[in-house]
Amino acid sequence: MADKLGGEGLIGDLCSGFQLLVDAEKGVITFESLKNNSSVLGLQDLSDDDLRSMLREGDFDGVGALNQIEFCVLIKP
Numbered sequence: 001m002a003d004k005l006g007g008e009g010l011i012g013d014l015c016s017g018f019q020l021l022v023d024a025e026k027g028v029i030t031f032e033s034l035k036n037n038s039s040v041l042g043l044q045d046l047s048d049d050d051l052r053s054m055l056r057e058g059d060f061d062g063v064g065a066l067n068q069i070e071f072c073v074l075i076k077p
């Protein structure tokens with residue numbers, strides 16, 4: 001896929017996934033928005049603890065949610 005899209009294209013495509021998971025009112029990915037939209041990524045079988053762990057891993061500023069930059073860094077190949 002990276003060869004088809006090029007490096008920038010792949011990152012852009014992956015980062016657009018942020019819009020699928022974001023809480024529209026808050027503008028960030030919260031635990032609730034991740035849980036509600038996890039099936040979009042095929043993650044519907046993950047436990048709440050697993051989802052919270054994913055958020056903690058990417059939450060560099062410690063606010064308990066992922067902004068778009070944190071999300072893109074978290075999923076960057």
